Amino acid sequence: MAARGLLLASFLLFSCFAETYGMISFSSLQRTLVVTASHRQGLLKGGEDKITVIWGLNQSFPAGTDSAYTTIGVKLCYAPISQVDRAWRKTDDRVSKDKTCQFKIVSRPYSNTNQTFEWTIERDVPTATYFVRAYAFNAEDLEVAYGQNTDAKKTTNLFEIQAITGRHMSLDIASVCFSALSVVALMGFVFAEKRKGRKAQQ
Amino acid sequence: MEVQGTVPETHPPKFTLQVDTEHKATEFRLFSMAAPHMRAFQLAWVSFFSCFVSTFAAPPLLPIIRDNLNLTSTDIGNAGIAAVSGAIFARLAMGTACDLFGPRFASASLILLTTPAVYFTSIASSPVSFLLVRFFTGFSIATFVSTQFWMSSMFSAPVVGTANGVAGGWGNLGGGATQLIMPLLFGLIRHTGADNFTAWRIAFFIPALFQTLSAFAVLIFGQDLPDGNFRGLQKSGDKPKDKFSLVFYHGIINYRGWILALTYGYCFGVELAVDNIIAEYFYDRFNLKLHTAGMIAASFGLANVISRPGGGIISDVVAKRFGMRGRLWTLWVVQTLGGVFCIILGQVGSLSASIAVMIAFSLFVQAACGLTFGVVPFISRRSLGVISGMAGGGGNVGAVLTQLIFFKGSKYSKETGITLMGVMIICCTLPICLIYFPQWGGMFCGPSAKQTEEDYYMSEWSSTEKEKGLHHASLKFADNSRNEKGRRVKAAALPTDESSPTQV
Numbered sequence: 001m002a003a004r005g006l007l008l009a010s011f012l013l014f015s016c017f018a019e020t021y022g023m024i025s026f027s028s029l030q031r032t033l034v035v036t037a038s039h040r041q042g043l044l045k046g047g048e049d050k051i052t053v054i055w056g057l058n059q060s061f062p063a064g065t066d067s068a069y070t071t072i073g074v075k076l077c078y079a080p081i082s083q084v085d086r087a088w089r090k091t092d093d094r095v096s097k098d099k100t101c102q103f104k105i106v107s108r109p110y111s112n113t114n115q116t117f118e119w120t121i122e123r124d125v126p127t128a129t130y131f132v133r134a135y136a137f138n139a140e141d142l143e144v145a146y147g148q149n150t151d152a153k154k155t156t157n158l159f160e161i162q163a164i165t166g167r168h169m170s171l172d173i174a175s176v177c178f179s180a181l182s183v184v185a186l187m188g189f190v191f192a193e194k195r196k197g198r199k200a201q202q
Numbered sequence: 203m204e205v206q207g208t209v210p211e212t213h214p215p216k217f218t219l220q221v222d223t224e225h226k227a228t229e230f231r232l233f234s235m236a237a238p239h240m241r242a243f244q245l246a247w248v249s250f251f252s253c254f255v256s257t258f259a260a261p262p263l264l265p266i267i268r269d270n271l272n273l274t275s276t277d278i279g280n281a282g283i284a285a286v287s288g289a290i291f292a293r294l295a296m297g298t299a300c301d302l303f304g305p306r307f308a309s310a311s312l313i314l315l316t317t318p319a320v321y322f323t324s325i326a327s328s329p330v331s332f333l334l335v336r337f338f339t340g341f342s343i344a345t346f347v348s349t350q351f352w353m354s355s356m357f358s359a360p361v362v363g364t365a366n367g368v369a370g371g372w373g374n375l376g377g378g379a380t381q382l383i384m385p386l387l388f389g390l391i392r393h394t395g396a397d398n399f400t401a402w403r404i405a406f407f408i409p410a411l412f413q414t415l416s417a418f419a420v421l422i423f424g425q426d427l428p429d430g431n432f433r434g435l436q437k438s439g440d441k442p443k444d445k446f447s448l449v450f451y452h453g454i455i456n457y458r459g460w461i462l463a464l465t466y467g468y469c470f471g472v473e474l475a476v477d478n479i480i481a482e483y484f485y486d487r488f489n490l491k492l493h494t495a496g497m498i499a500a501s502f503g504l505a506n507v508i509s510r511p512g513g514g515i516i517s518d519v520v521a522k523r524f525g526m527r528g529r530l531w532t533l534w535v536v537q538t539l540g541g542v543f544c545i546i547l548g549q550v551g552s553l554s555a556s557i558a559v560m561i562a563f564s565l566f567v568q569a570a571c572g573l574t575f576g577v578v579p580f581i582s583r584r585s586l587g588v589i590s591g592m593a594g595g596g597g598n599v600g601a602v603l604t605q606l607i608f609f610k611g612s613k614y615s616k617e618t619g620i621t622l623m624g625v626m627i628i629c630c631t632l633p634i635c636l637i638y639f640p641q642w643g644g645m646f647c648g649p650s651a652k653q654t655e656e657d658y659y660m661s662e663w664s665s666t667e668k669e670k671g672l673h674h675a676s677l678k679f680a681d682n683s684r685n686e687k688g689r690r691v692k693a694a695a696l697p698t699d700e701s702s703p704t705q706v
Contacts, residue, residue: 084274085275085276086268086274088265123397123398123399124269124397124398126270127272128272163269163272163399164397164399165327166270166398166399166400167325167327167400167403171400171404172325174321174407175321175324176321178317178321178410179317179318179321179322182314182315183314183315185414185418186310186314186315186417189307189421193307193431197433
């Protein structure tokens with residue numbers, strides 16, 4: 001009896017230990033949140049267009065499912081097609097090592113009712129295909145549940161964002177001018193050297 | 203003492219440093235700016251450093267660039283290979299250009315013609331344009347050849363290894379320094395309010411400007427030879443103009459140049475390959491943060507501040523006692539040890555052991571680079587540039603081959619790749635045993651008693667050319683290189699070793 005108690009206690013301790021050390025696996029999380037993301041038609045532009053995210057608890061789950069939820073974090077995540085041949089965006093089942101969702105949309109305290117947020121796409125978001133996911137965090141700031149606007153295989157409701165180029169007319173002009181300056185200066189030096197050489201001969 | 207030969211001045215030029223009969227400096231004063239020798243050194247290493255900073259400016263900013271330009275791992279890998287492959291032929295061409303036009307113009311021209319590629323990096327907009335700018339920027343590290351040529355022209359045998367080693371090492375330093383400089387610049391520019399995707403573009407103007415200004419400095423303050431510039435000396439008749447085809451021919455028929463091209467690929471080439479993969483290796487294997495992995499990566503390149511010069515100095519010190527044979531043995535031992543540490547690096551599993559082994563590996567492999575260029579100046583006098591270019595180009599071939607065989611795709615894990623690279627280093631260093639100088643010997647054979655330094659260097663000139671007096675510089679060099687016999691042999695062989703150049 002005491003041995004079983006000890007075993008149970010150590011098992012619980014181990015799982016707490018594992019969870020505290022970030023070993024939460026995504027596949028262990030329940031999909032209890034419903035998330036939708038709406039936006040205008042066509043290619044969305046970074047820095048300009050907006051995405052409206054609505055999230056809330058899926059009412060078909062029993063009451064008390066959300067008792068541990070303290071905060072909701074909504075994130076912008078890469079769709080599989082934008083992860084191909086890009087190890088820095090890899091999906092990992094360990095949530096702390098997962099690189100799928102790299103952009104934070106909003107973080108809010110958990111509320112029982114449906115929440116809305118209108119997000120202007122930030123200027124450092126790269127060109128890629130995305131979906132939206134929301135994580136529910138408990139008081140220890142650990143993930144306990146999630147929801148996303150796409151299906152489990154991440155194939156539906158995806159949207160594309162086009163990044164800003166980061167280029168400016170002034171940069172373009174400066175590049176061309178400085179390049180031309182370098183080449184012209186070289187020709188000037190060559191000419192001057194030829195003249196000096198001719199003088200030495202005289 | 204009257205110097206026979208072609209010194210036309212009515213009064214001999216005064217030099218701050220001690221010089222030999224060719225007016226090459228026989229001493230090396232690191233913190234001096236004295237014209238022309240030490241000034242040439244300062245200009246050479248700074249301009250070469252700027253080229254390395256530009257060529258490896260993209261890797262530390264890749265996390266931003268890859269998102270801005272939508273790059274895949276394949277795109278990044280290809281751009282990395284492109285960055286070091288351009289210099290293969292550029293280094294050979296540079297060698298010839300130095301022989302024909304002088305190191306000052308050869309290096310400044312290359313630098314000024316490649317700065318547009320660095321400026322255009324700021325306006326790159328796709329994987330293809332990114333690859334192209336990295337490819338063309340990479341041409342600039344062919345200035346390695348002009349740096350070595352310039353040092354070999356300004357510094358005499360007793361200090362040429364040191365001069366080459368410090369100039370080469372402090373230039374290579376740029377590859378490490380840039381991993382710290384570029385993120386710093388990026389952070390500063392972002393602080394002023396620029397977007398990520400604009401800040402990195404602005405940051406590239408700094409290495410580009412640095413490169414442009416260093417080329418101007420080389421042209422304004424530098425001098426090709428202790429006695430003056432190529433063109434001036436050619437016009438006044440002091441430096442006969444040589445024919446490209448003959449310079450090229452005498453370079454490529456010398457088998458020693460080819461052997462050093464191969465072995466340099468397995469010290470310098472390996473160094474470049476490691477520069478490209480080491481940050482990722484530490485990041486993935488030990489799960490470090492990106493900036494921690496970057497700092498470790500930087501320390502590999504920063505070891506150049508002492509390791510490569512150390513190799514050059516050791517080459518000169520060993521040569522005082524054992525001559526050229528000592529230089530060859532030391533090169534073989536040091537480079538083979540580099541290979542051994544490389545094998546160990548792929549095998550160790552703990553972070554601290556890996557860092558320690560990596561540092562040992564970097565010290566030996568970079569010292570081997572310095573030791574290589576302690577031997578290169580002696581292989582040919584007429585075609586010094588072509589030989590320097592062959593060895594330098596061979597270095598880049600090694601970098602491309604190593605990355606293609608061991609570090610492209612997922613055939614080998616990085617650890618296995620590193621171990622196999624170590625095995626290849628050891629195998630490709632063995633050919634040093636085959637290098638033989640008739641007048642000085644090789645690793646396993648002593649010198650031939652009948653051959654002299656003059657015989658060796660005069661074999662590059664035909665009798666018609668000797669009649670025209672084109673060979674006098676080589677003659678002086680032959681005389682000045684006599685201490686490559688080593689102390690014991692020299693003391694036994696010659697009653698006096700001070701002599702003015704023999705009048706032909």
